Structure formats: C-alpha cells, structure tokens
Amino acid sequence: MTTDFRAVGAAPVTGLNAAAYTIPTDGPEADGTLAWDHTTLVVAQAQCGDTVGTGWTYGHASCADVIIDLLTRHVLGADAMAIGAAHRAMTSALRNVGRTGIGAQALSAVDVALWDLKARLLETPLHLLLGSDHTEVPVYGSGGFTTYDHHRLRLQLESWVHGLGIPRVKIKIGEAWGTRTNRDMSRMRQARAAIGDTADLYVDVNGAYTAKQAIRVMHAVADIGVTWLEEPVSSDDPAGMKTVRDAVTADVTAGEYGWRLTDFIALCPVVDCLQADATRCGGLTEWRRVAALAAANGLQISAHCAPWLHAAIATATPNFRHLEWFYDHARIETRYFDGASLPVGGLLCLDPAAVGHGLTVRESDLAPYRVC
Numbered sequence: 520m521t522t523d524f525r526a527v528g529a530a531p532v533t534g535l536n537a538a539a540y541t542i543p544t545d546g547p548e549a550d551g552t553l554a555w556d557h558t559t560l561v562v563a564q565a566q567c568g569d570t571v572g573t574g575w576t577y578g579h580a581s582c583a584d585v586i587i588d589l590l591t592r593h594v595l596g597a598d599a600m601a602i603g604a605a606h607r608a609m610t611s612a613l614r615n616v617g618r619t620g621i622g623a624q625a626l627s628a629v630d631v632a633l634w635d636l637k638a639r640l641l642e643t644p645l646h647l648l649l650g651s652d653h654t655e656v657p658v659y660g661s662g663g664f665t666t667y668d669h670h671r672l673r674l675q676l677e678s679w680v681h682g683l684g685i686p687r688v689k690i691k692i693g694e695a696w697g698t699r700t701n702r703d704m705s706r707m708r709q710a711r712a713a714i715g716d717t718a719d720l721y722v723d724v725n726g727a728y729t730a731k732q733a734i735r736v737m738h739a740v741a742d743i744g745v746t747w748l749e750e751p752v753s754s755d756d757p758a759g760m761k762t763v764r765d766a767v768t769a770d771v772t773a774g775e776y777g778w779r780l781t782d783f784i785a786l787c788p789v790v791d792c793l794q795a796d797a798t799r800c801g802g803l804t805e806w807r808r809v810a811a812l813a814a815a816n817g818l819q820i821s822a823h824c825a826p827w828l829h830a831a832i833a834t835a836t837p838n839f840r841h842l843e844w845f846y847d848h849a850r851i852e853t854r855y856f857d858g859a860s861l862p863v864g865g866l867l868c869l870d871p872a873a874v875g876h877g878l879t880v881r882e883s884d885l886a887p888y889r890v891c
Contacts, residue, residue: 530599530640534566535591535629539580539891542851546671548664551693551727558847559890560855561586562880563628565636567599572636573880575828576798577848578624583891585625589616594629599640602633606804619778623799630802631828635875645876646869649803649835654869656833658826658862659721659747662846663690663710672706673713675846680714684864685844687719689747692736693727700732704740711743721747722769728752730759737767745769749794754786761789775799775823780808787816792840796823803832814838827852827859830867831876842867855881 541559548555561582563574576582593608609629613622638645646654660679663672672690679685690710692703711720722745724733733751748769752759754776764771774794777783779801786793793813797806806822806829813820814837822829822842826849829842844862852859858870858878870877 530567530637532565532567532594532597532599532605532633532636535563535586535594535632536566537561537563537583537586537625537628537891538889539583540885540888541580541890542855542885542888544847545850547666548847549666549694550664550691550723551725552696553725554666558851560851560885561624561628561891562885563625563632564880565594565599565629565632567636567640570636570639572599572632572634572639572875573878574628574631574633574635574802575825576624576628577825578798579621580891582621582625582628585613585616585621586629589613590625590629594633599633599636602630602637602804605633606630606801610801623778623801627798627800627802627805630804631797631876634803639875642874644831644869644871644873646831646834649807649832651831651835653834654871656830656839656867656869657841657865658685658844658867659687659689659719659841660685660846661689661721661723661824661843663688663706664846665691665694665706669709672709676710676713679844680718683862685862686717686865687721687747687841688714689721689723689749689843691725692722693724697724697727697729697732700736703736707740707745708743716744719746720744721749723749724751726750726753730756730762733763734766737763737769741768747772747792749773750775757785757789760786764789764791772821774809777809780805780812783809783812787812787818790818793818793820794823795820796825797829797832798825799823806832807836810836810838824848825852826867827856827876827878830869834869852878855885857881 770791795809819840824845
C-alpha cells in the first residue's frame with residue numbers, strides 16, 4: 520500500500536532508521552595503501568506511511584549513529600517530494616561534526632533513501648524520475664587485489680571477461696606504498712595475459728606512487744596497453760596528477776575521495792575522466808552536481824564502487840562513461856539485495872518495471888552481521 524500524497528498535498532517523512540552490518544571478505548584484500556578483511560554496509564531506510572525507501576553506504580558503523588542521533592530529527596516531517604530541502608537541512612546539521620568523512624557517508628545513505636522513497640511514492644522507476652530514457656549501464660570489473668596470487672588473479676579476471684562478457688577490467692597496483700614496483704609490473708603483465716588483447720586493462724594505484732614513479736612504471740609497461748590509470752598520485756596533489764596525465768597515454772582519473780562538490784574543482788583540470796562516489800559525496804543529489812561540473816569542464820564521469828546504487832543515476836547522466844563493478848560491493852549487493860543482478864555482456868540492466876531503484880534489502884540474511 521502506498522501513501523496517496525496527492526490527496527493530502529504533501530508526503531511527510533514519518534520514519535528514518537539505520538543499521539550497520541560488517542561482512543567478512545572471502546579472503547584477505549589490499550590495495551596500494553590499505554589492507555582489509557571485512558566490509559561494513561550501512562543501510563538507511565526512510566518511510567512515508569507504509570512506503571519505504573532504501574539507501575546505503577560503505578563505511579564505518581558509526582555512520583548509522585550519525586543518521587539516528589543527528590540526521591533523523593532534520594528529516595522526520597520533511598516533505599519526501601522536496602529532497603533538496605532535506606539535503607540542505609542535513610548539510611547544515613553536520614556543520615559542527617563535519618560534512619566530510621563519516622558525516623558525508625551518513626548524509627549520502629539518507630539522500631539515496633529519500634530518492635528511492637520519492638520514486639516509490641510516485642510509483643515510478645527511479646531512473647525515469649531522474650530523467651533517463653534507457654536502462655543499460657556499461658561496467659568495468661574491479662578487484663585484482665595485491666593480496667591475490669597469480670591463480671586467483673587470473674580466475675577473477677577471466678570470470679569477468681569470458682564469463683560475464685565485461686570488456687574492461689581493473690587491478691590494484693602500488694603495492695606497499697609503491698615499494699614493490701617490480702611485482703606491480705609483473706601483475707599487470709599477468710592480467711594482460713589472462714584477458715587477452717580484446718579487453719581493456721585498467722590499473723588503480725590508490726595514490727601510492729610519486730608522479731615520476733608513476734610515469735616510469737607506465738613507460739615500462741607501455742607495450743601491454745593500459746588505458747586507465749587511477750589515482751597515480753594522491754588526489755590531494757593535483758599538480759602531480761597533471762604531471763602524470765601529461766606524460767602517459769592512459770586516461771588519468773581520480774575523484775573517489777571527493778566528499779562535496781568543491782573537492783572536485785581542482786581535479787577537473789588535471790584528469791581525463793572524473794570519478795565520484797554517491798555513497799561518499801552527498802548521495803544522488805550531490806553526485807548530479809559533480810556530473811554537471813565534469814560536463815562543464817568537458818569531462819565524462821565514472822561512478823566509483825556501489826554499482827547498484829549508481830545504476831539509476833548513471834543512466835540519467837549524459838556524460839557518463841561507466842560504473843565500477845567492484846568485487847566486494849558487487850558481492851554484497853547481489854547477495855543481500857533482492858533485485859540486484861549480474862551484468863550481461865558488460866552492461867548492468869535495470870528492470871524497467873521496478874519502482875524506485877528496484878532493490879530491497881534481505882534483512883534476515885544480513886542479521887547475523889549486524890553491529891549497530
């Protein structure tokens with residue numbers, strides 16, 4: 520049963536809940552600057568009568584505390600049709616605790632829940648509400664963690680390219696803060712051998728290299744045709760990013776650590792494609808602004824991680840390039856959300872008949888992992 524907001528002239532938010540779930544990975548994982556053995560999913564659910572909208576982020580469990588203890592009172596009673604007003608209220612509420620980091624992730628989860636709620640109240644697919652006219656999104660396979668041996672790396676890449684038909688894949692390099700470049704280059708060559716010549720090879724340094732180091736590594740493997748170089752240096756070093764971009768043939772990209780619109784301004788002149796993560800930057804509301812900023816600078820935008828959360832907004836973004844089928848998040852979303860499916864032929868396909876974003880959390884399956 521849905522609330523007939525048209526009859527009452529408004530659709531007040533009547534409930535907002537949040538919960539965190541820490542889910543073990545299926546093996547040790549690491550990139551160039553971090554290692555982990557679990558992923559924490561924070562789910563926010565906004566209600567209007569009997570209708571529920573769902574949003575989520577990947578971060579610390581304390582995101583749920585921020586939602587419950589701080590953001591709830593600024594959302595309850597707000598008009599579910601006026602998401603921009605709710606977003607501004609939540610942003611103001613975060614002033615003293617911090618709009619970036621955990622505050623941004625909490626805001627993002629609620630914003631996505633409100634967009635899903637609005638679409639469900641309107642009984643329409645979220646991608647149509649956002650202005651899309653299609654339901655297919657190109658993806659790239661992402662994983663290839665530095666902890667993987669050659670066998671695990673090959674199996675993962677082959678499953679994406681030959682199993683799911685994904686024509687582009689990414690591995691992590693920059694191992695141990697850039698101190699194992701020989702192994703980085705060896706793994707890149709192993710990856711190319713696994714996927715053959717028909718798929719694109721992407722690499723992600725996670726800011727572990729210096730600018731000149733990144734250039735040396737890319738020149739040393741120029742023969743294998745890497746076409747995407749993610750965060751060769753820290754995103755906090757736009758001058759170094761530009762140095763690398765001007766010296767390599769691969770597209771240089773960054774932006775996953777942008778917490779708000781202003782964080783992306785310095786990146787636009789120094790990258791070939793901008794990245795943004797709606798689970799970090801302020802939800803779909805802020806992600807659209809970042810996409811517009813990229814377009815104004817003649818850039819495409821790529822969605823970082825959380826593939827099914829980005830799927831609807833991706834189809835409604837004219838300058839969209841692709842979204843990241845990140846192994847950890849794809850594993851969680853396809854296992855614990857009804858409505859989340861695997862890519863087909865390198866494309867994530869939305870259900871055109873599903874209202875909202877089309878996903879529903881399987882709370883009973885997640886219950887053993889609940890931490891908040």
